[in-house]
Amino acid sequence: MAIKDVTVIGSGLIGSAATRHLAENGHSVTLIGAIQDNRDRVHASHYDEARITRFIGPDIVWSDLAATSISRYAAIEERSGTKFHTACGHLRCDLPDHHPESTLPAVRAVRKQLKNDGRELSREDIEARFPFLSFQQGAVFHWDSEPAGIINPRRLIEAQIQLARRSGANVVQGVCTHVLRHDNMYTVRDSSGNKYLSGNVLVCAGAYTNRFSLVPEPLNLEVRPETVVLKEISQELLKRMATMPGIIWNFDHVPGVSSVYVLPPVRYPDERIYVKMGADFDKDVQINTLSEMHAYMISGGSIRTKELLAPILRELVPELAVSPTTSKPCLLTYTPTGYPMIDELEDGWYVATGGCGKSAKSSDQIGKLAADLIRKEPWKTFKPSTFAASVL
Secondary structure (H helix, E strand, C coil): CCEEEEEEECCCHHHHHHHHHHHHCCCCEEEEECCCCCCCCCCCCCCCCCEEECCCCCCHHHHHHHHHHHHHHHHHHHHHCCCCEECCCEEEEECCCCCCCCCHHHHHHHHHHHCCCCEEECHHHHHHHCCCCCCCCCCEEEEECCCCEEECHHHHHHHHHHHHHHCCCEEEECCEEEEEEECCEEEEEECCCCEEEEEEEEECCHHHCCCCECCCCCECCEEEEEEEEEEEECHHHHHHCCCCCEEEEEEEEECCEEEEEEEEEEECCCCCEEEEEECCCCCCCCCCCHHHHHHHHCCCCCHHHHHHHHHHHHHHCHHHCCCCEEEEEEEEEECCCCCCEEEEEECCEEEEECCCCCCCCCHHHHHHHHHHHHCCCCCCCCCHHHHCCCEC
């Protein structure tokens, strides 16, 4: 049995990125990940068609991770031949400065720190550029220009894996259930009984990090269910909404919801075109076991959340009022700090998990930080404490 330098568990956005960075730096790597509709009932939220990618936000750590990742998109696309990025821009709508919940001061500070060329737009600008959108009075708008926009997470993973394979990575399908340490070696076992040997292990299992025997001790992670709403649009409406960017909208007029994100029209595998909206996690759904995770992920998500979000989407895009509405479930993994855990748990046993609903756009840099940690390469921008793991 071949012994690799690293076994990466989880072939999602972070795991595939880490594998590429390790392989391209000369390390022998095995990447093990589940396929969609696997018999082990392991699911993933990256089975999706669009995620927002942006620079501007109220948190410099997330904005820095995003900016560094975005700077590599074009090279990854060119080298892999896989297009996953659409530079349609990003629109951020905030509550005014005087509002107690406004994040505008933080957003402006981050923009200045990043030397971002985004700018504030007037309501007249918004109405002229996006006549199909409708926002509350008093809102303040930031425009995040290209290459902000959206990414296709499936295709980004495909691109990362293709480049990793080109550099010698071994990519296999499977659901990892156990990590066993003996002497200075690790054995990773999957649900079919296959074993993989390596000197190091990197766990990028997202919501399933604590569900199997993949870490020495359960990590302080919270798995949150989130239902997204999708509105189907016609070809005629698509023409009128052709300039729509990705949107983050903060408001105070809807009880129980203070912020939503909205994706522009995207074609899905069923060949229909949808506008997608998501918000906070489902307050009426509790998930504590593998069986509960499976039951949720094969459902339509929370009916309560769907009924809460659908009117907000109709308010934002009034022309969607008569469009059919559907919903889809997601699982998000949160940490106490609000940042990913990228850390060494024991000698040679690493973790990169906890995207906190923000990691898709930043996944390449998160994966690189994990790879650099394994390679003993010091981080240039962040302190290790920023991404330190904590146990329950």
